[in-house]
Amino acid sequence: MDDRTQLPIVGMIGGGQLARMTHQAAIALGQSLRVLAASPDDSAAVVANDVRIGDHDDPTALAEFAAGCEVVTFDHEHVPQERIHELLRAGHVVRPGPEALRFAQDKLAMRRRLAELDLPMPRWAPVDGADDLTKFGLPCVVKTATGGYDGKGVFMVDDPARIAPMLADGVRLLAEERVPLVRELAVQIARSPSGETRVYPVVETVQRDGICTEVIAPAPDLSAERNAEAARIAERVAVELDVTGILAVELFDTGDRLLINELAMRPHNSGHWTIEGTVTSQFEQHLRAVLDYPLGEVAMTAPVVVMANVLGGEPGGPRLDERVQRLLADDPAARVHLYGKAVRPGRKIGHVTIAGDDVDGLRKRARHAAAVLRDGS
């Protein structure tokens, strides 16, 4: 491969399923995804060729990893700001940049910034003492400012005493009003350093115990105005926070309005359906955006697409291989994505996508598929 035909190397910090699926997209684009994984058993590390094993908080590992990468991006939000600034000082390109990423890493910073922008969100307040919890009535929602994911770091609190141990430990917390919501939505936008943006169709996300279990695209019965509102919010957040790559905005739909719940600045679970469901998947789009390539078409390839997450089941039951075969026999049109991860109860180990035109039928099939993969049932 000579210099003139060499395509850029994108480095992704983190070896989870997002890196795994981004690697699939990178293969098509002729690129080599370089993965910094914590362990050789990580989801992406077992399928990618250019894998470096190292800690995302280790300056030496990061420097060695970044050498030769056209751009460095992320599979998760856990890289400390200081590490990212070191990469920048060494001349590397990092997208999204630390100023943007901070708002996906720190919920207090995010809420403050969105407040400055006057963007719609639940009422919130930093928690300095147990008294702060009573502002919005109890129960209220308490979140750790950093480190949360998949429902972790989020608590429904009706007794202020419950958070005392965290406050004593110096954990930074915020409280939010418990919003009476009709459903949850998500919207993804891709934005390139040149400023090009593409907004994906707004989806409905279904959660159980704080974990997303199902995504329906497009969000059923969403009015044109509400759709435009979601797109406007995504566009405004992406531009004002100077996000590059994929931004996912999780929204509460209260029936009357949309409120921003969370932000993620990377490919996101609410966009896995785009692999089959849109012309350009979120994974390819993320690569294109962080490389400052022209962005791809985001039109849907079918009227309705439903994705169901496969969560790890209890030990026992049929072997995973047998479960896969059972599902493929049950539903020859189910699109299976398994992440090669060790199974733990409740852990996301894969997802299934089904396209068609009948929302209810597709949801049934997707839920069935996920259940068969979970425990063979």
Add this chain to the structure above:
Amino acid sequence: MDDRTQLPIVGMIGGGQLARMTHQAAIALGQSLRVLAASPDDSAAVVANDVRIGDHDDPTALAEFAAGCEVVTFDHEHVPQERIHELLRAGHVVRPGPEALRFAQDKLAMRRRLAELDLPMPRWAPVDGADDLTKFGLPCVVKTATGGYDGKGVFMVDDPARIAPMLADGVRLLAEERVPLVRELAVQIARSPSGETRVYPVVETVQRDGICTEVIAPAPDLSAERNAEAARIAERVAVELDVTGILAVELFDTGDRLLINELAMRPHNSGHWTIEGTVTSQFEQHLRAVLDYPLGEVAMTAPVVVMANVLGGEPGGPRLDERVQRLLADDPAARVHLYGKAVRPGRKIGHVTIAGDDVDGLRKRARHAAAVLRDGS
């Protein structure tokens, strides 16, 4: 990863673009594709994790490679029969098996077998001397029985003297009548060891200088009868030759009837469009078939899908990275697949797929996309 959640390892001999794209499909199925590549720079070797470097004719390399594979399959037809039988004797599962594969490796054997089955094909004869060339009138088509691909090993001969050197070298040849054809078609079928089959939509293939440049799915204006005839031929060949995995049947459409041109027993260039164009791509389907998993739905995801091959251009012109960006800007809905191969003029280095409903428009766009990727024009 414990034993109960371990998914099978499929070994693919050969590290070309077919292995590369099969690897993408294997990632989704949670499988680990193991690749036996001739060089660490091979198309699949640069993107897969489990890569062994070795010669496909080296018994030791093959034995080490096959150890631990649930099934061994192929990216090309070049593995000698003797090597495959050694793998079988050592207890490995090889699909397609050597008896079937022989008919994709040896065109004389293939023509003899199809003749026994009374399947339609051009008139043909083995060539033992220059005299045999006059049987069907000149010019006629002369093919080497083994070793040909992409137009190599196929000659349009009008002077029998031309083949004398090959005969002197002991090259096994066959002659075929030059069929007056309207166009070329191809049909793919997947068949599992359990006997399940799925026939993909019949496509039209467009060749230039013996190399496929474009594939149109479904084949435009193909009558229902002709469609059924192609499917019947594919099914009969797959069953009678006991093919497992993907079988591609290249056909001549004479206007009056279909004649079998070539067979391939692996994912095939005429099926690259299925990555985006059908519910289950030929690559995933090949994996499912050789693993004896239930086969996937082969319905199309759009009314028309066109694929154009990207051939290596002359040296010079814009860098490949710049060409990619140009194309992505020109056509945000083009689906790019680059193979990570060194560019040589005329060599297949990638393909582009475009889906929609207007055949002529899609063909123009696909040809434009391939031209931009070739030389930036």
